[in-house]
Amino acid sequence: MTARDQGPPDDGRPAPRPGGGGRQAQRAERREAILEAAMELISERGYRRTSLAAVAERAGLTQQGLLHHFPTKELLLVAVLEARDRWDLAWAVAASGAGSTDTLAQLVDYNATRPGIVQTYTVLSADSVTEDHPARSFFESRFRSVRASMAEALRAEYGDALPGGLTPERAAPLLVAVLDGLQLQWLLDPDDVDMPGAFRDFLALLEDGERRSGRPAREPDEG
Known part of the structure; x- marks a missing residue:
């Protein structure tokens, strides 16, 4: 089960975008994939046992490639919380207005x-x-x-x-x-x-x- 599967119905997370769109779009897609992978691993293993290496592997990147987007584990975790807040807010607005x-x-x-x-x-x-x-x-x-x-x-x-x-x-x-x-x-x-x-x-x-x-x-x- 992926992180997307665990949210409330119609949880407001953006639908996957089609490929293409240039370097900036590819960077955004990689960043989203990293956040999804981190969310999944944190859900499976907990906070302490989620390593940057494991997140990189789950996202299909090298650890160096992940560090290009998130230089430290703390910055990655903050980004995960920011993404959680965005998704939760989108769901809440859709649910109740x-x-x-x-x-x-x-x-x-x-x-x-x-x-x-x-x-x-x-x-x-x-x-x-x-x-x-x-x-x-x-x-x-x-x-x-x-x-x-x-x-x-x-x-x-x-x-x-x-x-x-x-x-x-x-x-x-x-x-x-x-x-x-x-x-x-x-x-x-x-x-x-x-x-x-x-x-x-x-x-x-x-x-x-x-x-x-x-x-x-x-x-x-x-x-």
Whole structure:
């Protein structure tokens, strides 16, 4: 099974392009093949046991050829996470047209099927807090973007004030912390931590807080 086969239905990943198109198109295709190979191997072997040599072999390249595109393993892994974010975003937009907590719950379901990718994200995000880490700028930018997206999703569902009077902007970092904290606990103890169930429990707390505030809870999505 390839990395493409593991995503949600219609996951938004670009369809393979026909050959040709010149050197730049060939370079883009090789880069995409490397990312696909890395995603597959991380899913099969985990973060630590995925080597550049193995990725190069899976992608049909020499290791030197791979290093032409990604000089270090850290840069390759950051590119894998960037690709994952693009594919997940494309799928989320296709699924709901906009960010929502329901879509987030579906992505949590999907992440529970790819522990290697979640492990890569968790390890790199923790390592990136050190000075001059190659992934630091990626995670700084990513967290800013994710907080903004979370605030937008929360505002769309709960308005300008959540239970307790929090604004969506103040609640967004808490939502990110729940998601990332659940991932860490799940990676350490997957038999005891039901990550998708726990995230839905958290959403239920928001819904309960909404009812207690005297405002009607949102209508469940149809379909």
